[in-house]
Amino acid sequence: MEESKELQIQEKKVPHLxxxxxxxxxxxxPMLQLANLLHSKGFSITVIHTNFHSPNPSNFPNFHFEFIADGLSDGKIWTEDPISAVYVLNDSCQExxxxxxxxxxxxxxHGPVTCIITDVAFYCTEDVADQLKVPxxxxxxxSASCVATMLSLKVLQQNGLISISDGEPNTLIPEIPPLRIKDIPDMGTADPETCERIGVGIHNAMRSALGYIMNTFDGLESTELAKFRQEIHPMPLFEVGPLYKFSPGSSNSILTQDxxxxxxxxKQAPQTVIYISFxxxxxxxxxxxxxxxxxxxxxxxxxxWVLRPGSIHGHDLVKLPEGFEEKTRERGQIVKWAPQQEVLAHPSVGGYWTHNGWNSTLxxxxEGVPMLCSPYLWDQNLNxxxxxxxxxxxxxxxxxxDRSEIEWAIRRLMVEIEGKEMRERVSALKExxxxxxxxxxxxxxxxxxxxxxIMSL
Structure with missing residues (x-):
């Protein structure tokens, strides 16, 4: 009997993602945070990653890594036209x-593949998964807010109820408050046909997926989550955020953290430091x-202040204005890249000047830190x-x-009553x-x- 039970345990397959x-x-x-989380639930993980911007496998001893060609030998396309880079990736990575x-x-x-989990922007995986019969x-x-906005905008435009192409950037859009025309996600490309092809690819790829995972939480975006859940029904929606809180541990950073x-x-007083990273x-x-x-x-x-090499257009080195270092030496610190989650959790940090990428915003x-916002691309304006x-x-x-506006905004955020009220509201969201x-x-x-x-597959 004992031998039979042991044989059953040996034959039991560990689910392989x-x-x-x-x-x-x-x-x-978020993908590697999700993988860490699922590994803790007993899943075996294989990461298929492009050679471009590949993470260090030694940071993830519990994962198996496979690397594939990607068509991005010139990394400049990613920063100069990221949407075109997504199209190149889908075109180059399918085979x-x-x-x-x-x-x-x-x-x-690690045995048979139970399921694949792909970034929604990797729409080329639909045909591969269907042909190989892999869930x-x-x-x-x-954010759910971004997805819900894009769904609303699409319906409004299809019905001829709204046009944003000719409006002034600061014009409010009454149908999707509190957004203005300038807040609508900017694809960051000069080629509208590329945007259209990517949009169609993502839409088609959602048809045969078994589920949709989002890195957010109901206590922040309940209305938007409900709207998206209704839109994709009967496909299940899984809001499992904040993923980084569920899955602390190894660094996922592509850049070396200082x-x-x-x-x-x-050495700094509580809630006095403003952290700047774009x-x-x-x-x-x-x-x-x-x-x-x-x-x-x-x-x-x-x-x-995080100042990466390459932060200034056309320059590998960052040159700061004469007199700046002398004036700020006693109260400023500049690094090439920081361990952001640890920084934001530090008690001395009282404000965060950010580009409002969704991970950074979340x-x-x-961490209960109010923000100064300088968005520049895609969903950052909306966030x-x-x-x-x-x-x-x-x-x-x-x-x-503008230095005067920056100076005044920092003081509003860090020392004025307005900033204190924001800190109370963001602390409630943290809870x-x-x-x-x-x-x-x-x-x-x-x-x-x-x-x-996944266990049912």
Missing amino acids: VILPIPFQGHVN PFRDCLSRLLSDGP RILLGTS YSCMAWLD GSSGSFNEKDVVEIAWGLANSDQPFL EGIC ARYVSHVWKVGIQLENGF NAMRCMAKGGSSYESLESLVDL
Whole structure:
């Protein structure tokens, strides 16, 4: 009897998941966080990743990695026209992905593939999964607010009820408050046909997916989640955010993090430091950097500023204005890249100046840090508008980078009563996130439902 039971245990297969992220920091992070989380639930994980922007496998000893060709030998396309880069990836990766998945199906190191989880923007995986008869689940890395807005906008335009092409940027759109024309996600490409092809590809790829995962939580976006859930019914929607809180651990960062800033933060007073980071691909002209520098200097506020190599258009090295270092030496710290989650959780950090990528926005909210918003691409304008006008936990800089406006905005955020009220509101949202993650909460239950679905395959 004991021998029979042991044989049954040996024969029991460990569910094997294959994941495929789009190779960009804002997409890689939530996918690997999700993979860590599912691994903790007993799943075996294989990561198929492009050679471009590949993570360090040594940071993920529990995962098996496979690398595929991607067509992005020139990394500039990603920063200069990211939407075109997505199209190139889908065009170039389909066959390498098919070959890799076929090999894993026949002789993979972790047994048969139970399911693949792909970034929703990797729509080329639909044909591969269908041909190889492998179940497929999607991960969306935008907010529910962004997805719900795009769905509403599509319906309004199809019915001839709205046109945004000729309107003034600051014109409110009454049908989808509180958004203005300038807040509608900007694809960041000069080629509308590419946008259309990608949109059609994503729409088609959703038809045969078994489910849709979102990195958000009901206590933040309940209305938008309900709207999207109704739109994709009967496909199940799993809101399992904030993923980074569910899945702490190994660094997912493509760039090398400088932990020396943590010791500097330890020396600062509580909630006095403004942390500045505009993401892994944001870049500025020299004038912008000068205005940012003097806005920080003139604010008299302690700051931690992330300035990557390549942050200034056309320059590998960052050159700051003469006199800036002397004026800020006692209260400023500059690093090439920071461990953002740890920084935002540090008690000395009282404000976050961000580009409002969704991961960064979610991290600011879930660490209870009010925001200064400078969006520049895709869904960032919409996220910034929600931060400033829906959740009311931040201030948006509306006129680019002007030192006087920057100085005044930092003071409003960090020392004025307005900033204190924002801090109270964002602290309440942080508590909402914790409740959603706790046993019985919406994110906890969504995760359990996702695990049950995969286990049933």
